[in-house]
Amino acid sequence: MHHEFKYDGEKYEITIAKDGQTWLLGDYTAILCDDNRIIVTGPEGVSKFAHSAKVRDMWWIHYDGHIFCLEKTEPGSQDNDAEQGMTAPMPGKILEVKVKTGQTVDAGELLMVMEAMKMEHRIVAPKTGTISRVGFSVGDQVQQGDTLVEMAD
Amino acid sequence: MLTGKPDYGGQMINTVLVANRGEIACRILRACTEAGLRSVAVYANNDAGSMFTELASKAVPLIGETIAETYLNQEQILQIAAAHDVDAIHPGFGFLSERADFAQAVIDAGINWIGPSPRAIEKMGDKMTARLTMKAAGVPVIPGQEIASEDEETMISEIVEASQRVGYPLLLKASSGGGGKGMRKVEDPAELTDAIKGARREAITAFGDGRVYVERLLTGSKHVEIQVLADKHGRTIHLGERECSVQRRHQKVFEESPCPVMTDGLRSRMGEAAVMAAQAVDYVGAGTVEFLLASNGEFFFLEMNTRIQVEHPVTEMVTGVDLVREQLRIAAGEPMSCGELMIRGHSIEVRLYAEDASNNFLPAIGPLAVFRPPSGPGIRLDTGVREGDMVTPDYDPMLAKLIVWAPSRNEALQRMRRALDEFVVLGTITNIRFLRELCDQREVVSGRTDTMLIERVWPDGWQPDYSDSTFDAALIVAAVSESAGLNKSRLMTTESTNDLISPFQTLSRRYP
Numbered sequence: 001m002h003h004e005f006k007y008d009g010e011k012y013e014i015t016i017a018k019d020g021q022t023w024l025l026g027d028y029t030a031i032l033c034d035d036n037r038i039i040v041t042g043p044e045g046v047s048k049f050a051h052s053a054k055v056r057d058m059w060w061i062h063y064d065g066h067i068f069c070l071e072k073t074e075p076g077s078q079d080n081d082a083e084q085g086m087t088a089p090m091p092g093k094i095l096e097v098k099v100k101t102g103q104t105v106d107a108g109e110l111l112m113v114m115e116a117m118k119m120e121h122r123i124v125a126p127k128t129g130t131i132s133r134v135g136f137s138v139g140d141q142v143q144q145g146d147t148l149v150e151m152a153d
Numbered sequence: 154m155l156t157g158k159p160d161y162g163g164q165m166i167n168t169v170l171v172a173n174r175g176e177i178a179c180r181i182l183r184a185c186t187e188a189g190l191r192s193v194a195v196y197a198n199n200d201a202g203s204m205f206t207e208l209a210s211k212a213v214p215l216i217g218e219t220i221a222e223t224y225l226n227q228e229q230i231l232q233i234a235a236a237h238d239v240d241a242i243h244p245g246f247g248f249l250s251e252r253a254d255f256a257q258a259v260i261d262a263g264i265n266w267i268g269p270s271p272r273a274i275e276k277m278g279d280k281m282t283a284r285l286t287m288k289a290a291g292v293p294v295i296p297g298q299e300i301a302s303e304d305e306e307t308m309i310s311e312i313v314e315a316s317q318r319v320g321y322p323l324l325l326k327a328s329s330g331g332g333g334k335g336m337r338k339v340e341d342p343a344e345l346t347d348a349i350k351g352a353r354r355e356a357i358t359a360f361g362d363g364r365v366y367v368e369r370l371l372t373g374s375k376h377v378e379i380q381v382l383a384d385k386h387g388r389t390i391h392l393g394e395r396e397c398s399v400q401r402r403h404q405k406v407f408e409e410s411p412c413p414v415m416t417d418g419l420r421s422r423m424g425e426a427a428v429m430a431a432q433a434v435d436y437v438g439a440g441t442v443e444f445l446l447a448s449n450g451e452f453f454f455l456e457m458n459t460r461i462q463v464e465h466p467v468t469e470m471v472t473g474v475d476l477v478r479e480q481l482r483i484a485a486g487e488p489m490s491c492g493e494l495m496i497r498g499h500s501i502e503v504r505l506y507a508e509d510a511s512n513n514f515l516p517a518i519g520p521l522a523v524f525r526p527p528s529g530p531g532i533r534l535d536t537g538v539r540e541g542d543m544v545t546p547d548y549d550p551m552l553a554k555l556i557v558w559a560p561s562r563n564e565a566l567q568r569m570r571r572a573l574d575e576f577v578v579l580g581t582i583t584n585i586r587f588l589r590e591l592c593d594q595r596e597v598v599s600g601r602t603d604t605m606l607i608e609r610v611w612p613d614g615w616q617p618d619y620s621d622s623t624f625d626a627a628l629i630v631a632a633v634s635e636s637a638g639l640n641k642s643r644l645m646t647t648e649s650t651n652d653l654i655s656p657f658q659t660l661s662r663r664y665p
């Protein structure tokens with residue numbers, strides 16, 4: 001079966017085959033257990049148990065003490081990472097707004113200060129550019145994922 | 154006295170109300186069950202169905218939406234106490250635990266307060282007053298300056314003036330502070346004014362008190378604290394130390410007992426200072442005196458926490474004393490049950506937070522789609538969550554405390570690595586991998602930890618370290634999971650095995 005995943009901005013396309021109860025890919029084999037754990041045997045012949053869980057489009061994988069979040073994407077879908085909005089990392093309140101629309105900022109410059117879980121969080125510019133929109137004012141409540149500031153190159 | 158039994162001011166305890174939630178509420182409620190006491194849990198609407206509500210003899214809902222209307226609502230909690238024949242209140246940590254006015258209100262209501270007197274809480278709770286009290290008792294304090302003004306302008310000018318005597322780098326601290334809130338490190342005099350404003354603002358939001366004072370930042374020092382216990386029969390003892398130097402954002406993440414550089418002589422000197430601090434405020438119950446330990450063996454009073462602490466389990470593991478059980482015993486007027494201090498083996502605790510260690514330790518939320526703690530010899534898990542629960546932004550992001558015990562420090566560290574590798578949490582970002590890599594850090598391995606360790610080892614932030622083959626294996630697991638339709642089967646089991654709202658259906662957010 002063919003699948004496409006996205007991790008850390010990179011796309012990974014993989015095709016796995018099934019032989020009886022065993023899944024095959026390159027030097028790896030995998031067997032699904034009754035309790036939904038997956039036994040992975042690597043090129044070195046070492047077998048380890050892996051756990052997985054899907055939350056919306058994201059596969060959470062635990063393997064050998066490591067956790068990976070792999071987003072399941074549809075083959076051929078468009079990337080929408082081009083949007084350069086700075087989003088609220090969690091629900092909270094805006095304490096300070098340091099920039100105005102049209103202002104040019106340097107990468108790393110402080111744009112906003114928000115408060116969440118009684119701690120202050122600094123929202124900084126991810127790149128050098130011009131502020132094209134400021135979404136909130138001081139005192140506004142924001143939800144996780146809200147676009148706080150938008151930038152153009 | 155004719156009865157032959159002196160009155161120590163204690164009262165028989167039958168029913169304990171736990172004015173807290175989550176992990177520490179579970180810890181206390183279990184201790185109550187073990188002591189044969191009835192227990193009452195109080196919970197806010199968004200905690201309905203939480204693990205701690207199931208561990209109490211009775212769980213009573215708190216009316217209201219905000220923390221102020223629920224867990225901080227003294228009047229409502231006292232009403233519930235009166236309605237359910239409660240004769241003792243345990244405040245846990247955080248929330249109302251260090252509120253002298255609440256302790257007083259509890260006592261005035263004729264209910265046993267499981268903690269020190271309101272006066273002791275007051276004297277130690279205000280950090281500036283505590284500094285002055287300790288100075289007077291002959292306990293060494295960090296070079297610094299108390300600042301009396303509350304007005305922003307005057308405060309700034311007084312701190313700027315004091316900063317010339319105190320020297321840089323310095324630390325601004327909220328007098329009502331705790332948990333790193335209202336605290337700012339300042340290295341450059343040019344940043345001082347902004348830092349004062351920020352600390353003051355954070356302090357006002359978090360504590361409703363904007364008073365801030367200044368202390369020298371002692372770099373390269375260890376955070377070492379002494380557990381004390383005092384009963385109503387005039388006995389005050391210490392139970393050795395905990396080292397909690399490894400911190401991020403001034404919050405502890407890795408705690409151990411004993412401290413790797415401790416000597417018998419230093420332990421008795423610090424222990425004596427801690428007992429002196431406790432006696433200076435006629436302390437009763439369990440408390441912790443925190444010190445900074447400089448590399449030359451000099452130590453300075455930091456603060457006293459007048460409550461049970463998050464990291465109390467490591468002391469329990471090496472001393473064999475059940476601190477919460479002792480709290481219950483002491484409150485009931487009985488003498489504490491511990492004998493001579495005996496420290497056996499080594500214990501380490503790590504705090505499992507729902508947070509993104511690779512993104513400035515930002516708190517994370519989400520479902521605990523999989524939550525499988527490690528088990529085996531020498532492992533203890535103190536938690537208030539279980540698989541299927543939601544991690545929300547409503548409360549502190551600490552999910553669990555993983556505690557190990559082993560005969561030696563090296564073995565304890567090996568056990569912690571094994572336990573962290575076994576710990577599976579999926580659906581919410583946690584710091585498990587960060588903690589696991591922390592266990593391999595040279596300074597952690599050697600025990601030469603200090604309070605700046607995390608910033609020094611990861612100045613540009615932490616990123617997980619994994620091999621290509623590990624990632625390849627994860628990709629295959631994802632592909633097999635998707636091909637085998639695991640998402641569908643898991644959804645079905647989640648729906649049928651319990652009546653929790655399925656996180657998979659209600660979430661409208663993207664993770665991570």
